[in-house]
Amino acid sequence: MINNIVINIEGLTKTYDKSTAVDEISFTVNEGEVFALLGPNGAGKTTTVEIIECLKTPDKGKVEVFGIDLKDKKKQNDVKRRIGVMPQNFNAFDWLTVKENLEYFRELYSSKVSTDELIDRVGLRKKMNSMYKTLSGGTKQRVGIAISLINEPELLFLDEPTAGLDPQARRETWNLIRELKEQGKTIFLTTHYMEEAQELSDRILIIIEGKIVAGGSPNELIENYGGNKSVILKNCNKKILEDRGIKYETDTENQIQIIFDNNEQLFNILSAVTNDPNVEIEIKKPNLDEVFLNLTGRRINAEGLAK
Amino acid sequence: MRTASIIFTVFKGHFKAWRRNKTTLFWTLAFPLLLMLLFGGLFSLQSDKMDLYIENNDMNQDSPSMASLRIIQLINQTDSFNIEDDEGNLEEQIRTIVIPKNFESRLEEGNSSIKLIMDESHQTFLRTSSLINGVINSMNVENQGVEQPIVLIQEQISSNDISFIEYFVPGVIGIAIMSTGIFGTIGTNTKYRKNGVIKKLATTPLSKFEWIIGLVLYHMLIGIISTIVILTVAVLVFNINIILNPVIIILIISGALTFPGLGMIISTVVREEEEADAAGNVVTFPMLFLSGTFFPLETMPTVIQAIARILPLTYLNNGLREIMIYGNYQAALWNCSIVFAIGIVTIAIAMKVTRWTDL
Numbered sequence: 001m002i003n004n005i006v007i008n009i010e011g012l013t014k015t016y017d018k019s020t021a022v023d024e025i026s027f028t029v030n031e032g033e034v035f036a037l038l039g040p041n042g043a044g045k046t047t048t049v050e051i052i053e054c055l056k057t058p059d060k061g062k063v064e065v066f067g068i069d070l071k072d073k074k075k076q077n078d079v080k081r082r083i084g085v086m087p088q089n090f091n092a093f094d095w096l097t098v099k100e101n102l103e104y105f106r107e108l109y110s111s112k113v114s115t116d117e118l119i120d121r122v123g124l125r126k127k128m129n130s131m132y133k134t135l136s137g138g139t140k141q142r143v144g145i146a147i148s149l150i151n152e153p154e155l156l157f158l159d160e161p162t163a164g165l166d167p168q169a170r171r172e173t174w175n176l177i178r179e180l181k182e183q184g185k186t187i188f189l190t191t192h193y194m195e196e197a198q199e200l201s202d203r204i205l206i207i208i209e210g211k212i213v214a215g216g217s218p219n220e221l222i223e224n225y226g227g228n229k230s231v232i233l234k235n236c237n238k239k240i241l242e243d244r245g246i247k248y249e250t251d252t253e254n255q256i257q258i259i260f261d262n263n264e265q266l267f268n269i270l271s272a273v274t275n276d277p278n279v280e281i282e283i284k285k286p287n288l289d290e291v292f293l294n295l296t297g298r299r300i301n302a303e304g305l306a307k
Numbered sequence: 308m309r310t311a312s313i314i315f316t317v318f319k320g321h322f323k324a325w326r327r328n329k330t331t332l333f334w335t336l337a338f339p340l341l342l343m344l345l346f347g348g349l350f351s352l353q354s355d356k357m358d359l360y361i362e363n364n365d366m367n368q369d370s371p372s373m374a375s376l377r378i379i380q381l382i383n384q385t386d387s388f389n390i391e392d393d394e395g396n397l398e399e400q401i402r403t404i405v406i407p408k409n410f411e412s413r414l415e416e417g418n419s420s421i422k423l424i425m426d427e428s429h430q431t432f433l434r435t436s437s438l439i440n441g442v443i444n445s446m447n448v449e450n451q452g453v454e455q456p457i458v459l460i461q462e463q464i465s466s467n468d469i470s471f472i473e474y475f476v477p478g479v480i481g482i483a484i485m486s487t488g489i490f491g492t493i494g495t496n497t498k499y500r501k502n503g504v505i506k507k508l509a510t511t512p513l514s515k516f517e518w519i520i521g522l523v524l525y526h527m528l529i530g531i532i533s534t535i536v537i538l539t540v541a542v543l544v545f546n547i548n549i550i551l552n553p554v555i556i557i558l559i560i561s562g563a564l565t566f567p568g569l570g571m572i573i574s575t576v577v578r579e580e581e582e583a584d585a586a587g588n589v590v591t592f593p594m595l596f597l598s599g600t601f602f603p604l605e606t607m608p609t610v611i612q613a614i615a616r617i618l619p620l621t622y623l624n625n626g627l628r629e630i631m632i633y634g635n636y637q638a639a640l641w642n643c644s645i646v647f648a649i650g651i652v653t654i655a656i657a658m659k660v661t662r663w664t665d666l
């Protein structure tokens with residue numbers, strides 16, 4: 001299958017005053033995929049998406065959206081009509097209701113989309129007549145997604161769509177994003193939540209200090225950078241392992257960790273302990289946290305800070 | 308066509324928000340009304356006594372005659388006049404009493420008179436003439452026995468004198484247009500830039516020109532609404548005469564270009580919401596006091612007059628006053644064209660300096 005390239009970035013650089021926020025990055029986004037830019041605070045995610053959204057002017061590099069070069073300012077309006085954007089820390093008009101906000105933006109696009117249908121689609125029926133300023137954070141984000149769909153965009157940008165939401169609201173937003181993907185929209189996501197990137201994306205680009213450090217599908221990233229899989233055994237007699245020549249590390253007094261590469265090795269380990277009912281077995285697969293840790297020597301906490 | 312409907316959307320959005328927000332309603336409607344009622348009330352209490360110039364021509368070797376002194380005394384006893392010495396410039400004196408030569412001797416002959424020089428159309432004319440007539444009646448009673456009593460002769464002059472409230476009402480409208488324009492745009496622009504609404508708008512086909520024009524149209528409408536409300540209350544409470552003329556609308560439109568334009572220019576400098584009010588005050592405060600809102604500029608030091616000449620509110624106030632109170636069409640148009648020119652320049656600068664992207 002030949003992928004249609006929706007976004008093509010080459011050598012993109014953006015400098016504020018003295019600090020370089022985005023440093024010579026290149027990547028492409030394909031039609032129909034959920035693409036995630038993953039990185040800690042200040043990595044340059046927002047700067048990158050806002051350049052693609054025609055909100056910022058790059059210092060250097062080529063940016064093409066739908067094959068249109070954004071250097072041509074006159075053509076930017078053609079791009080704007082075909083994209084939907086939910087900026088980071090999105091806000092709409094405080095003194096308009098949810099429905100009025102949607103109608104406002106619909107008129108800006110002269111769009112024919114039915115606001116009522118959209119309201120149902122994102123689950124805002126109960127809140128549609130509430131003033132935007134009275135909504136909870138989660139509902140506001142939801143309104144943001146609804147507004148970004150008002151012009152039936154082919155390409156949707158969501159900059160940290162679940163930042164600050166509780167787990168329940170986050171799951172709901174994730175489901176909504178999955179539905180949008182099923183409808184064939186290309187989704188460009190930025191996030192500092194490992195889990196979010198892993199759950200939703202087809203392809204992830206890890207960006208740190210304005211540079212891309214790794215990229216690929218979640219599985220490829222884990223495969224390439226996640227490190228080894230391991231079996232953790234509790235209450236295990238070390239002698240059984242030594243008899244079979246299995247190398248192990250003692251994690252804590254009562255806990256043993258054995259690194260393995262393939263299923264054959266795993267089977268060997270498991271058969272060694274299979275007759276001892278006291279042994280507790282846990283198989284550990286690395287996730288994006290490990291990928292990030294291995295790439296940077298740091299972890300990202302819930303606030304998006306790399307430590 | 309598409310542009311027009313986008314501009315209308317922006318305009319409608321601002322107007323709805325204005326109607327729903329008690330704070331903006333207060334500043335655009337209640338505040339100017341309170342200002343007008345407060346100052347109008349204070350000054351109408353104070354101006355109970357009217358200035359009266361007396362020219363006494365009935366002299367007996369350098370000292371005034373007994374009869375003329377008596378009539379001045381009676382006028383004084385009405386407790387309604389501040390009696391001033393005649394300064395000889397009739398045009399600047401709202402009301403002048405002339406006691407003729409031979410007043411006393413004519414009184415004995417029974418055909419004496421005194422003269423009131425005043426504009427018949429002045430709002431205090433009836434009160435003045437009835438008070439003076441009262442004085443003449445008491446004098447006539449005292450002089451029973453003479454065949455013909457004193458009569459009051461009225462001589463017409465046209466005077467430009469207006470009461471404080473008549474002077475002040477156009478200024479209140481000027482203040483309302485200025486403060487809503489400046490504070491309103493600084494407030495919305497900094498708020499919407501901070502909370503990301505501008506960023507979201509910039510991702511849509513809406514251009515900054517359409518946004519700014521929508522904002523200006525909205526200010527025109529609330530300028531007209533404030534004016535109607537202020538004038539209605541002024542007429543009902545203070546019973547003043549207002550001359551309505553289309554030039555008023557053009558003045559409001561010009562104000563709605565100038566002050567929101569200034570607000571937009573200022574908000575490119577103000578980064579934080581908290582600084583917005585302070586910045587607005589820095590600009591509005593001097594204009595409030597130096598643009599002849601409360602007192603005529605001619606009574607102020609020349610330095611202040613020079614400053615006033617570069618402030619747009621001066622011309623808006625003058626224009627509104629000329630047309631609404633004096634009915635001076637030409638002077639109003641002249642001031643109007645100055646405000647309009649300033650407005651066009653300000654809004655052009657505002658469009659240039661307002662940033663829509665690369666925030």
Ligand SMILES: Nc1ncnc2c1ncn2[C@@H]1O[C@H](COP(=O)(O)OP(=O)(O)OP(=O)(O)O)[C@@H](O)[C@H]1O
Binds near residue numbers: 040
């Ligand atoms: N308008 C600006 N002026 C100056 N510096 C900026 C501006 N916007 C961003 N920066 C800086 O550029 C760098 C990248 O910021 P950016 O917002 O792109 O990061 P991010 O990955 O989106 O971070 P976050 O997770 O916090 O949203 C940061 O160091 C930031 O301080």
Ligand SMILES: [Mg+2]
Binds near residue numbers: 045
């Ligand atoms: Mg960001």
